[in-house]
Amino acid sequence: MAGAELEILKGITLEIKSGETVAIVGASGSGKSTLLGLLAGLDEASGGRVDIDDVQLSALDEDGRARVRAEKVGFVFQSFQLLPALTALENVMLPLELNGQDDARALAEHYLGRVELAARMDHYPRQMSGGEQQRVAIARAFAARPAILFADEPTGNLDTRTGAHIVDLLFELNREEGTTLVLVTHDQVLADRCQRRLRLDAGALVGE
Amino acid sequence: MSMTATRMLARDWRGGELGILVAALVLAVGLVSGISAFTTRLQNALEMESHRFLAADLVVRGGHELPAAWLQEARGRGLSTARILMFPSMVFAGDEDMYLASVRAVSPQYPLRGELTYSATPFGDAAPARRGPGAGEVWLDSRLFPLLDVQVGDSVAIGEASFRVAAAARTEPDTASSFYGYGPRLLMHYDDIPATGVVQPGSRVEYRQLYAGDAVELQAFRQWLEPRLQDGQSVLDVDEGQPGIASALQRAESFLLLAGSLAVVLAGVAVALAARRFSERHTDYVAILKSLGATSGRINRLYGSSLLLLGALATLAGCALGWGLQALFFELFGAQLPLQPGPAGLRPYAVGSATSLVCLLCFAWPPLRRLGLASPLRVLRRDMPQENRRTLSDYAVGFAAVSALMLWYSQDWRLTLAVLAGLALTGALGLLLALTLLRGGRLLGMSAGSIWRLALAGLQRRGAANALQVVIFAMAIMLLLVLLLVRTSLIDEWQMQLPEDTPNHFMINIGPQDVQGIEQALRAQDIASEPLYPMIRGRIMSVNGQELLQTDDKTVDRRQRESNFTWSDALPPDNRVVAGQWWEPGTDQALVSLEEEYAQRMGVEVGDRIGFLVGSEALQVTVASIRRLDWQSMRPNFFLVFPPRLLADYPATFMTSFHLDSADKVFLNTFIRRFPTVTVIEMDIVIDQIRTIIRQVSAAVELVLGVILAAGALVLVAGVQASVDARMHESAILRALGARRRLVLGGLLIEFAALGLFAGMLATLAAELSVYILQTQAMDMQYSPSPWLWPLGLCSGMLLIAALGVFSCRRVVSTPPVAVLREL
Structure with a gap:
């Protein structure tokens, strides 16, 4: 590895408009997750720039990007990424608390109700099925009312039926909240429900 | 910020993540404060015990009458006081019988510490x-009765x-500290002295003032007193009173301090290990928090305040544990200790709390602080390397912290140095091992074909x-071996110092004409004695x-002095x-x-x-030649x-020493009657006292x-726990x-056994070094190599680590691999 530089993404220029739903598709190793990480400000690019609204992410350090994530960005992950030590309610409250919102609890309860988990609020992730955990994750993502929501293979760890239900929920909430949605997926059905599809191949954007 | 540290702690606690860290901290504080309180109480008790040997807490002696103002001053400070006057004097009974006795005139308050015993009849x-x-009464040494031919009631x-x-x-x-003259003892009232008229200016006498009471007052009084001492007046210390006891106590104290210091090191290591594991397990947690927008400053504040809160709670719990531990000791073993444990005060708990603070700052905080640097990208890619790898500075901080704590705790830099030298050697050898392992070129794959190759890979x-x-x-x-070694040599040395048949009587003033008769008398009674040494003054x-x-x-080293x-x-x-050569037998050269x-004193x-x-x-x-000899041999x-x-x-x-069982002491009577000019010094009481102390200290x-x-x-x-995750993961995949x-467990067994063997080797080497420095520099003992150390170090290392390792990983073969993988 020393000596040979590895180029993961090449010459990608793209603009995503507010409220748009975009799917990033491509084979394993094509650079989908890397692109998502950069767009969401989870990662630092070695070159180029990423802007969210008027903020130039690539000019910020990690703490600056963290603030942008807290204000504008929401996530839904393939492996749910709930904190095992927290109950469903506490997990949803977490980003609200980080934002210093006073009505964290009420908001969290509202969104948990919205994903039909009002009865499971005090349960821990390990007491829930994969689909339920992902619904908690969706509630958490929307509760912070982000401008843009990134989803990384949101159905990857779920069976087809549960996956379909999650996707319905995701798009439903997206419509209601007017959030921008960027998702990475292998799932053609899911990709087809987005307004735009970006195809990556070996780090390059090969078409929409 | 509504997400307070308390809530996070509570959540972590529910999740079970904090258990190890808290346990390590509580244990650290508990052990350090417990051992500290334990040793303090024991030291206090031993000190009290040693004061018994002086019959007081503080004794001043002089060849002339000591100022009565001192006694008044002491009483004014709430101390109790007593007086003793010692001198040799002829005692007469009837017209013919007389004997040189060692007279002790004591005031009614005597003794202030310890116990005076008497019997209604001799022996x-x-x-x-x-x-x-x-007043008007005397108590005679049992042996004086036959010598003077008197009974109780006679005059x-x-x-x-x-x-x-x-x-x-x-x-x-205080028999041990008051050989004045060598005759049998006679006790009388202090106020009767003037009536005898035997004590005149210039007489060979020793005056003593005894003080006892509250330690603080006593210390203040001593400070008041010392500048007032004149030539020929001195404070009598336990050391002077009984060097054997003083050195036994001092070494025991060193040992207990060493033990406490090792507890500090062990505690530090345990906390560091636990914090590291905690932070490793929290990396994902932090990544999620960061993906949700938490800044590194916020993460640090969160973990910092959690740690502080945790530290405070753990310190409280630890102090309670420490108190409980030492209380339990004295509850369980108090009956076996013939002395009363003294108070411990608050210092042990201060030491425990300081240990906790240092452990938190220097061992727990560095890995947690680096949690703030964890990349949020881990939410997308769990295989990302963790950011909380320890850096060299962490080790430096840890090492410095341990050194400072040990030094503070033991207040003995030589002792600290000895342990640190061992630790440093361990570290250096470990580094060497790491380089060797890493340089050897990587074996391909996991080599899962055979148990041995799997383990090696x-x-x-x-x-x-x-x-x-x-x-x-x-x-x-290493720390355990050091402790074991020091303890063993300490107890061995004590036992060797005073074996069962230690001579407990000295016989002096034997005229040349009596030498043969005495040798025969001793032989006839089957009494083992040293040879009779001629003595010239x-x-x-x-x-x-x-x-x-x-x-x-x-204080003048090079002065004229009388010697035997x-x-x-x-x-x-x-x-x-130790220098020069012993002479040829029969030499007629003028040598010494x-x-x-x-x-050395004479230069x-x-x-x-x-x-x-x-x-x-x-x-001339x-x-x-110059000789080294053992003054504690009682020869x-x-x-x-x-x-x-x-x-x-x-x-x-001539003089000699011999061992006489207490049951055979009547022999002394007939013996003394046969050889009236001979003086017998009875050391058996002193030796029993030393033995008692040593038994207590050994316990x-x-x-x-x-x-x-x-x-x-x-x-x-x-x-072992710290490495279990990685090994479980690999083993689960293999399963x-x-x-x-057999392959999985066998591989783990061999791997852990090999680690244990390496560790044992390093530990034994380092322990040898530490013990060498400890014994020669810190504890004033002879270094003696212990051949049993190597097999013990290697075997215990190998067996313990192998057993612990396999035990910790055993679940990997009893649980479905998917379940194992999901948990990690």
Whole structure:
């Protein structure tokens, strides 16, 4: 590895408009997750720039990007990424608390109700099925009312039926909240429900 | 910020993540404060016990009457006081019988510490006395009864006064520190002295003032007193009173401090291991928090305040544990200790709390602080390397913290240095091992074909982590070995010092005409005795022709002084020539052999010429050799030994020492009647007292060793736990791929055994170094190599680590691999 530089993404220029739903598709190793990480400000690019609204992410350090994530960005992950030590309610409250919102609890309860988990609020992730955990994750993502929501293979760890239900929920909430949605997926059905599809191949954007 | 540290802690607690860290901290504080309180209480008790040997907490002595104002001052400070006057005097009974006795006149308050015993008849059952003889009464040493041919109720005369014999004097607590004259003892009332008229200005007497009371007041009084002491007046310390006891106590104290210091190190290691594991397990947690927008500053505040809160709670719990531990000790073993444990005060808990703070700051915080640097990208890619790898500065901080804590705790830099040297050696060897493992070139794959190759590949693949683990194991094992070694040599040395048949009686003033008769008498009674040594008294006058100063000032090293000489063709047993050579038997050269410290004080070396005055004759000799000898052997020992021919013409008396069981003491009566000019010094009471102390100290040492062993075992468990995740992961994958139970467990067994063996090797080497420094520098003992150390170190390392490792990973073969993988 020393000596040979590895180029993961090449010459990608793209603009995503507010409220748009975009799917990033491509084979394993094509650079989908890397692109998502950069767009969401989870990662630092070695070159180029990423802007969210008027903020130039690539000019910020990690703490600056963290603030942008807290204000504008929401996530839904393939492996749910709930904190095992927290109950469903506490997990949803977490980003609200980080934002210093006073009505964290009420908001969290509202969104948990919205994903039909009002009865499971005090349960821990390990007491829930994969689909339920992902619904908690969706509630958490929307509760912070982000401008843009990134989803990384949101159905990857779920069976087809549960996956379909999650996707319905995701798009439903997206419509209601007017959030921008960027998702990475292998799932053609899911990709087809987005307004735009970006195809990556070996780090390059090969078409929409 | 509504997400307070408390809530996060509570959540972590529910999630079980905090258990290990809290346990390590509580244990650390508990062990340190517990051992500290334990040793403090024991030290206090031992100190009290040692005060018994002085019959007071503080004793001042002088050759002339001591100012009564001192007693008043002491009483004004709330201290209790007593007076003693000691002098040799002839005691008369009837018209014919008289004997030179060692008289002790005591005030009614005597003794302030310890117990005075008497019996109604000579050699009868001893009972504790509330006070000494009343006015007009005397108590006689049992042996004086037959010598003076008196019974209880008869009267005896000292000087111009006569006294009624009221009882037999049996034991005084301060016998050991008060050989004044060598005759049998006689106790009388202090106020009766003027009536006897025997104490005149210039008489050979020793006055003592005894003080006892509150330690703080006593210290203040001592500070008041010391500047007022004049020539010939001095404070009597326990050390002076009984060097054997003082050194036993001092070494025991060193040992207990060492044990406590090791507890500090072990605690530090345990906390560091636990914090590391905690932070590793929290990396994902932090990544999620960061993906949700938490900044690194916020993460640090969160974990920092959690840690503080946790530290406070753990410290409280730890202090409670420490208190409980030592209370339990004394509850369980108090009955076996013949002395009352003293108070511990608050210092042990302050030490425990400080340990906790240092552990938190220097061991727990560095890995947690780096949590703030964890990349949020881990939410997308769990295989990202963790950011909380330890850096060199972490180790430096940890090492410095341990050093400072140990130094503060033991207040003995040599002791600290000895342990640190061992730790440093362990670290250096561990680094070497890591380099060797990593440089060897990577074996391909997991080599899962055979158990051995699997284990070897495993060892190499995690080279750096393994080396670190070996170092941690080695440290724990080393500390335990050090403690075990020191404890063993300490107790061995104590036991060797006073074996069962230690001579407990000295016989002096044996005239040449009695030598044969006494040898026969001892043989007839089957009493094992040392040879009879001739004894000549003389004065050292000059060194290399230079006249020495004639003064009584004991601070002057090179002064004229009286000494007892002996002569011998053979090197006395227990003596070792450290410079020069012992002479040929039968030599007629004018030579002398000096004791090491005596020679040092006089500034004399082999080859120097010394002038003596024996009787009225001058004698010039050359120093032929310098000897080291064991003053605690209870055998006749001499500063100066001459060749026999040189002193053959000078008048000599003889001395010897022998062992007499208490049941056979009646023999002394017939013996003394047969050889009335001989003086017998009874040391049996003193020796019994020393034995008692040593038994108590040994018990304490064993107890502390036990606790530290348990702490060490816990560190080993924590060390194994720290590596279990990675090994479980690999093993689960192997299982998933169809590896048999035997292969997986066998591979783990061999891998852990190899780590244990390495650790044992490092530990043994480092322990040797530490113990060498400890014994030669810190504890004033002889270094003796222990051949059992190597097999013990290697085997215990290998077996313990292998057993712990396999035990911790056993679930991997009993649980479906998917379940194992999901948990990690």
